[in-house]
Amino acid sequence: MLRLEKRPQPSQLWMVLSPIIAVFLTMIVGGIMFAILGKPPFEAIKVIFWDPLFNDQFAAYxxxxxxxxxxxxxxxxxxxxxxxxxxxxxxxxxxxxxxxxxxxxxxxxxxxxxxxxxxxxxxxxxxxxxxxxxxxxxxxxxxxxxxxxxxxxxxxxxxxxxxxxxxxxxxxxxxxxxxxxxxxxxxxxxxxxxxxxxxxxxxxxxxxxxxxxxxxxxxxxxxxxxxxxxxxxxxxxxxxxxxxxxxxxxxxxxxxxxxxxxxxxxxxxxxxxxxxxxxxxxxxxxxxxxxxxxxxxxxxxxxxxxxxxxxxxxxxxxxxxxxxxxPGAAIQLFQGMMLFFLLAADVFTNFRLRFGKKGVA
Amino acid sequence: MNRRTLLTSAALALALATTAFAQDEEITAGFIYIGPPGDGGWTYEHDQARQKMEAHFDGKVKTIYQENVPESADAERAITQMALTGADIIFTTSFGYMDPTIAVAQKFPDVKFEHATGYKRADNVSTYSARFYEGRAVQGHIAGKMTKTNKIGYIASVPIPEVIRGINSAYIHAKKVNPDVEFSVIWLYTWFDPAKEADAARALIENGADVVLQHTDSTAPQAAAQEAGNVITFGQASDMAEYAPMPRVSSIIDDWAPYYIARVQAVLDGTWESTDTWDGIGAGMVGIGEITDAVPADVKAEALALKEALASGEYHAFTGPLKKQDGSDWLAEGEVADDGTLAGMDFYVEGLTAEIPN
Amino acid sequence: MDLSSINPVLLIASIMVSATPILLAAIGELVVEKSGVLNLGVEGMMITGAVVGFAVAVSNTSPGLGFVGAALAGALLSLPFALLTQYLMSNQVATGLGLMMVGLGLSSLIGKPYEGMKAPPFPKVEIPLLSDLPIFGRMLFSHDIMVYFSVALVVAVWAFLKYTRAGLILRAVGEAHDSAHALGYKVRHIRILAILFGGACAGLGGAYLSLVRVPQWTEGMTAGAGWIALAIVVFASWRPGRVAVGAYLFGGVSVLQLNLQAAGADVPVALLSASPYLITILVLVIISARGAHAAPASLGRPFHASH
Incomplete structure (x- = not known):
């Protein structure tokens, strides 16, 4: 059985790792959502995360x-x-x-x-x-x-x-x-x-x-x-x-x-x-x-x-x-998902996953 | 499948088609929307006109739009980004985009801008709006004739000149055919909140109104009137024909398509100039939706005659003698209101009882 | 100004209709908060209920099925919130806000094909005998079934919390989760059930908007009703009966305000619309000044079994 055990100290590693994992997961699930909506998933992800920073046409603005x-x-x-x-x-x-x-x-x-x-x-x-x-x-x-x-x-x-x-x-x-x-x-x-x-x-x-x-x-x-x-x-x-x-x-x-x-x-x-x-x-x-x-x-x-x-x-x-x-709504959903994934991944900062039987509470 | 679903899927197909033939396009026209195209009213009609315009140019014009752009700092960015994507002409379709439009226009002198319902222009910024009050005159006439309780309800949005003009115009023409008529105005301070609009319509109906006019965008008041039974309404911004023949007996339709086609054509021809357009029924910017059989034939004929007179310019919706609410003189016999006064109208005409908020 | 045109019978009937969506959502949120969980995502669950209820009702021309679908959709949407907050110990405020965003975005995507459609009519149920009563018949007993259902639900929740063992356990979990856990109650399971119930109620409230009160689907149509539901729970100091009072008061102020305008009274609309919130604050202050700690003691606090 899986269970969570509180870490004595928040994990420094996970503090850095969990947002990266969360953003990555959001990209995957978001990409699937964009594909369902009939939009090119990779391009959509690129437009959202890359273009505002590096697109020739827009980035300067x-x-x-x-x-x-x-x-x-x-x-x-x-x-x-x-x-x-x-x-x-x-x-x-x-x-x-x-x-x-x-x-x-x-x-x-x-x-x-x-x-x-x-x-x-x-x-x-x-x-x-x-x-x-x-x-x-x-x-x-x-x-x-x-x-x-x-x-x-x-x-x-x-x-x-x-x-x-x-x-x-x-x-x-x-x-x-x-x-x-x-x-x-x-x-x-x-x-x-x-x-x-x-x-x-x-x-x-x-x-x-x-x-x-x-x-x-x-x-x-x-x-x-x-x-x-x-x-x-x-x-x-x-x-x-x-x-x-x-x-x-x-x-x-x-x-x-x-x-x-x-x-x-x-x-x-x-x-x-x-x-x-x-x-x-x-x-x-x-x-x-x-x-x-x-x-x-x-x-x-x-x-x-x-x-x-x-x-x-x-x-x-x-x-x-x-x-x-x-659609604008898809972006809102995307942001909501990102928040969910971040909150979910965050659990590993304070808890570690343990296998085995539950100890005495 | 209903009309609008069909249109949505058609629009989707169209959008896909346009991306496929992108190489044939000569220019790009952009649209900034305050709401979602599915609001059934204001944004819906702008979006319909965008699609008609695109279809009219048959591949020569690509259109892009951004929906739900708030009238905040986001507006300026949305317009700028649209200019950066290479749009040649950008229509900003809400009053609150006025200052952002002017600001962006300064940075992009080669892009043409068209701002709806505002009053600030520049060399590359035109303004356009519609004389909805002409349509209100026709509505007022029908309303005055049709009401049995002599109480007409009016769901108003925000106390700005355009809304006040509409109330005045409807009142003047209702009063003309029915001296006993009374107007109840409810201010909602929103353009779009279906639940509130439905409640407002119910409140008016329960207070004895058997005609409900609306200057808000959703069809919720129509549904409330239908539920109540013998109450008539008018479609606002779009035809709202799904509620015909009762309660919706007619409508004011914002028809932006001829204007959009003309302006985009001007860009294609290189003849675009900054102008101030304020068109009414005559130019086709304000359409009067079909008057249904719920209206007696003689009333319908009078209403159509009024529409014709307004369209030809032979009659002006604000023709004296008219007094202001406080009893002071406004227009003498036969005098017509000048556009400046109308554009900044902040007073009721004589006979309206309530006060304009603020 | 002539206020005689306001018909009190119709006014109260209107208030009941206008209050039903927030009443449904609020009674659900009350149960959630009683179990010690603060779910700020009511707005998101409501609007998802509104769109799914509408879609199901239109596709099957059955408003009844629509309400069932809306309840399921609301519950389903609350599930990620439940799992995140209960199993992964995420912060409830942030997760609730995320839920709201997801709900608003999702509903708009689902709703695109249904824009501009009409809802199938939802019949009124005239309660035999009672609906023939003078005045009260029209005022109270000539509504659609969801209005009665919402009132019945309030009574049921009240009875559940006050008289049943399960209700007692739920309250215990909300007051002191560690003690409840020590007594052997499954804190998480109980809370997850409460969250799902809250989601279902919010979904019903949303569907009431899209199927009865408006009735149509439009993007963003809840326009803050979910937040009002949250306010009502507080206003009610977590008591079911007062939730009903609060919902009717909130609905009442807004409908009365419209009626006053319709009757020609000059009311300061913008400021009047703030009054329910000010009243809520006042009530909160009075409750807390009396020293009665009305809020469930564990409200909003995460629970981890191995503490």
Whole structure:
């Protein structure tokens, strides 16, 4: 009989090996699915994984776009991963992302059309604070009343979505927009435009912040006492309490960081790639970031790679739609499968397969 | 097998055929869709027109499309990638693609862009839209004549000028033939949510409406009306003929095919220029679906006469005397609305009771 | 504004129809969560149920078979979630989100040939005698069979959890899986069964959308109903009776909002649509402030037998 036995230490080998196996399995099963749909399987896989990086026609454009797409995912996922490590399940990053964008955009638009160089930093600050404040609701409720943060943060996402629809067609609507919903376009307002820092690299302030966040999170988790406390809280909550860690502080810290980063990501997105606050600018980044956080095993470097991988399947998927007529739904299914395989393969990091009779439990 | 399945399989066969004869193609036309082609409404009609256009050019034009492109940062990338694949002309078929279209057009001066329902143009960006309000006038006329409860329900999507124009136009023409008529408008804040649309139709019907107009894309309101019995509806964006003769008694059909054919032809001929097209029934961009026998013959004849008058330009759907909702004068006797006011319409005409949200 | 045009009898009848999909999905998710598992993929299972139910019903012109097919499809789709979370100890939040993506993608692929088709009619069942009652007859007893079924299911789940031994074991597994395991209960098997039940219920809820409430198949037609079902379970503080209250309240707010608009009242639509979520948060706070730990203690925690 087969059974799983917990490893005393997570296997370093499997930590590297399992994502590779998972992606490989996804390619095989995905290829079969594409073949069933009547599309050339090898070509489809090549278009998804290879063309965005190396195709002569597209790569010059799509390589920088990988950063544009991955930037917010990584930034949000880094914030989430810190909380997940502590066992704090904030799944409302989408709401924090939206509120960050609304607060930041609102703060900026209040000073329109000022060309002061302070506008953009002030917007980033307001965006981060907006996301932070939205995340503080579940934090306060959790510490004060013991309310489950998974559910509160999720509910708040829907509230944020409603507020977004309301303000983008009301309070923050572009007065020169002929009555259509949507804010002013920040790309046409230099002081607020989150432009590419180096042309044709996709590198905007959001991407830079995401890279800084990766390094910061790495240092925090491996070098700082707070990182230790967070991990202790997640792995052995009772031991953490005995050693003097205040659970409330950890909750506030983790949710606060996640909200701050998600809010900033939202602001970078509306002032940069999206350009405009509209009812649909968010495009589900907050939820996708949860997937990225887990694909990256809650490790900063892993998240960096997972964010890029996710971006690759998005952009490759778009190219496959364009060049092979592959349905968009097939790409979604493909991504879902990839996640399943990664989660499945991950078991070998923490467990080893044993043959023989079950021991005493 | 129903009509649409047949068409889907035909489209699939066509798509396969086009890849096989790729070497004969002279140009590529790309389409960016907000929804899936199977939505039965807005995107469905754009996709139908794409297929008709491709068939019209018989192998000379290759078409590509990308579906479900959100109006976010993804839109700009989708359009750029389409330009990079070598598309010669790209149709972006939703209002939210306006700024991305302009941005991409700047980077690809040799590619022609066509943006639906927007108002920003450039040397290589045209805009096009349809005067759906002309169709609404015909609907309003039939609705005003047909209603027995004098209550007409209207499922509206998002409060933008196009939707407000439609409500005004339908109301003016219903009121003209039936002074007792009242409009109930429900705002859904979505273009497509079948469950919500069905609930909205039921709410209107339960509140006494026996005519339901819709400015949302799914056929769910039609199904709800059918279930309720003696309620009439109109197809929106596509013909929705599967609900004829009752409840669907007529429809507004977005027929983009003549426009797409003309614009692609212009690219082939090298005569393409940036233009602003706002066509109505006359040019064939707005079609009035068959008026069924559920409508009495005299009403049908009047409706067709109205359609003819609108098509020939002899009558404008917004002709004075008309007042705004607040009682202030808008159009004097015989005066017709200018396109600028219509394009930015943000007010109701006199007689409509509710307020426009926001 | 004249609210007299709103007919309360028809309003309540409409609310019952509009609440049934989320009620079905929520009562299933309640059982899943009672067993200690959080499955966030309800949306994916619902929409798969919607498309499979529609396809089966259209192919056989039988809505009844459609519902059976939808339940099976929902259960089948939840199987990978069950195996991943129970045997491979994967994180439930991430696996649930993956399930949602798979369901949304899969449903759209399956549904392509069925777009634009009409569903076979699903008859209403007028309950003899009761349906002739004035007011209540039309309001409560003139619905299709799935509406009654959903109410019956709530009662059945309530009775199962409260009075049966199996229900007791299920709750024990959800509260303290290690103790349950020590007592010799098969934690994994019980949870897998609960997950499959949840999948089947979500599938039924989806099929109710595509076969009765809308009725047609369109891509993405659940439009977030699965997430509402999740919210209702919390709102109900994991009690079956309150799930029904929650579902009717959620359905009620949205239908009432539409009715108010139809009657000519100016309602802040966008903000009103957020109100059910705010109410849910409020309820959560009240429950937790009372100190009653309503959530199953093992909710969302992975279980490994050799701990």
């Amino acid at each position: 799509s390589r920088p776009q990988l950063l544009v797409k991955a930037g917010p995912l990584i930034l949000i996922a880094i914030g989430l991963s810190i909380g997940f490590k502590a066992g704090i399940w904030n799944i409302g990053a989408e709401g924090q992302y939206i509120m960050g964008a609304i607060c930041g955009a609102g703060a900026g638009l209040a000073f329109y059309p000022s060309e002061s160089f302070l506008i953009f930093p002030a917007m980033v600050l307001a965006g981060g604070l907006g996301g932070w404040a939205w995340a503080m609701v579940p934090a306060v409720l959790k510490t004060r009343f013991g309310t489950n943060e998974i559910l509160v943060s999720l509910m708040l996402t829907y509230v944020a979505q409603s507020i977004l629809i309301s303000v983008s067609s009301g309070l923050l609507r572009n007065p020169e927009g002929m009555g259509f919903p949507g804010s002013r376009n920040f790309k046409q307002w230099d002081a607020a435009f989150n432009a590419e820092l180096i042309a044709n690299t996709g590198l905007h302030w959001g991407v830079v912040t995401a890279l800084i966040a990766v390094i910061g999170a790495y240092l925090l988790m491996s070098r700082h006492i707070m990182g230790f406390n967070i991990r202790l809280t997640g792995e052995a909550p009772r031991a953490a309490r005995f050693s003097g860690v205040k659970p409330a502080r950890v909750v506030f810290f983790c949710l606060g960081i996640a909200g701050l980063l998600a809010g900033a990501a939202g602001l970078f997105e509306v002032t940069g790639p999206a350009g405009q606050l509209t009812g649909s600018f968010n495009a589900g980044y907050g939820f996708t970031a949860i997937i990225v956080a887990f694909l990256g095993r809650l490790h900063p470097v892993g998240i960096l790679l997972a964010g890029l991988l996710m971006a690759l399947t998005y952009i490759g998927g778009e190219l496959a739609q364009l060049m092979l007529g592959l």
